[in-house]
Amino acid sequence: MQTAPITASGKHLPYEVKHLDDIEWETIRWPGETGKMLFHPRPERPTEPNAGILRLAPGAHHPVHNHDFAQVWYILSGEFQIDDNLCKPGTMIFHPDPHFEGKFETATGGDILIVQYPGPTTGGRPIYAGRFNMEERRDIREERTDL
Known part of the structure; x- marks a missing residue:
């Protein structure tokens, strides 16, 4: 991780620079998903976002489920059916708080x-540990999907 020099006033924190190639792919909780979270919340930095790339294999999917945090997605490659919407590269999706994610394939x-x-x-805060860095994926029926 690289950071910018601290400003002369010392009141503002520097930006951080990370590259996708410096992070390993991790198992994500839904079938066919892996990810590289370049930033993620930690006890010492609870407001840091989960930010990175989700890589989805052909056939990847998840059921309708809900979250109390907010999120933005930007489709880089591939096509994703979310409920009745076909989302192609260049599509941006905003999920306010609280929100549900629709059926995804x-x-x-x-x-x-x-x-x-x-x-x-x-x-509501995003969760990294146990969702983006799983040793082994649980059966989808064990995941919280209630609305």
Whole structure:
């Protein structure tokens, strides 16, 4: 991780620079998903977003489920069917807080840039540990999918 020099006033934190090639692919909780989260919340930095790339294999999918945090997705490659919407490269999706993610499927696979951040109205925080860095994926029936 690289950071910019601290400003003369010392009041503002520097930006951070990370490259996708410096992070390993991790198992994500839904079938056919792996990811590289370049930034993620930690106890010492609870407001840091989950930010990185989701890579989805052909046939990847997830059911309708909900979150208390907010997030933005940007389709980099592939085609994704989300409910009745076909999302192609160049599509941006905003999920306010709280929100539900619709039924999600892809025949082509592809990459999505995601940024998840604490909900401005709910205070809900994105979760990294146990969702983006799983040793072994659980059965989809074991995941919380209630609305």
